[in-house]
Amino acid sequence: MPEIARRLPTSSVSGACPERGSHVGTSFAEEIGWWGDNAPMTTRLKGRRREAARVVDAVSREANVSSEIQAVALVGSYARGAERMASDVDLVLLAADPDALAASPWFVRLLPGAELVRSRRWGPVRERRYRLCSGLFVELGIAPVSWADLPLDAGTRRVLSDGHRVLYDEGLLSEASKLVRSDTAAR
Template identity: 45%
Template sequence: MTRAAHESAPSDERRVQVAELLDRATRWAAARADIVGLLLAGSWARGAARPDSDVDLVVLTTAPEAYADDAWAAELGLGARIRTGQWGPVTEYRHRAADGLEVEIGVAHPDWARTDPVDAGTRRVVTDGTRPLHDPSGLLAALLRACGS
C-alpha cells in the first residue's frame, strides 16, 4: 500500500469500531419484528471508506413512525442525534458517537425496496455500493438483483 493510500484509509481502531457497530445493528435488527431489512450503504459497503467516512445504514421497517424518538438509537449506542432530514420516503437520522464516528440511519417503509419499478433514488443508493446485513425474506437480495448489483 502506498503512503498516500495508507493515510487515506481508516485506522484499524476505526475498522474494529465499525465492525462492532455493524454486528450490534444486525443483532438489533434481527430481534425486532418490524424490521424487514437492514442495508449497509456507501463507502463502507464498497470498501472505500476514509478516516472521516460516516457509516450509512438503511432500515426497512413496517413501522417507520416508531423511530421518531431516540430510544432505538440509544439501544445501538449511536450517541447524540445531530440532524434529522427527509429524503423522499426516507427519514434520515444522523448521530455522532462520543469518539466522533457519525452514523446515518435512513428509515423507510419496505416499499422503498420495491422492484417493479425500482425508484431512481433507491437505484442510486444501491448502485453506489450496498451490502445487506439483515434480509430474512430476501427483499434486499431481490432489490440488488433488480439493480444489477
C-alpha cells in the first residue's frame, strides 16, 4: 500500500451527526483501500465503516493544512481491515508540540458533537479518547515526532507492527513504516 503524503481527501465533512445514507462521494479511506476484503457485513457495520472513513478523512484533511501535525497513521483493527462493530478508530498523530495539540479543541471543532471521554498519558503519548454522537469511539495518540525515531522503541514497534496505514507524512513515519514492514515480511 503506498504511503500518502500531503494529499487532500475528496469527501466532505458536514454536521455533527449526519443522517444515515448521507455519505456523499468517494472518501479518502476508500480511495486508498484500507477496508480490507469484501466480506459480507451487516448494514450497521457498513454505516460504522462510513463513519470511520469520515473521521479519517477529516483528520487527514486537518493534517494537510495544520502546521501542528507532522504525521498521521491509522493503527489497529481498522488499519488491518479487521474492524468490528465494537472497534474504535485508532490514530497516531506526531507533532512538534504534542502537549499543545492535545490541549487544543481542534478535534471537537473538526467533528462537532465529539465528547472527550478519557485523557491519559502513556510515556510520551498523550491519549485522547472521544465518543462521537454516532457511538463510534476515536482514540488519538498524540506523540512527539521522536516517537518514530530509529531505532524504534518497543512501544512504537508494537503499535506499528499490529497494523498501520500512513495517512499523512512529512517524512517522519516513512522510515519507521518501511522498517516494520520489512521486519514483518521477513517473518
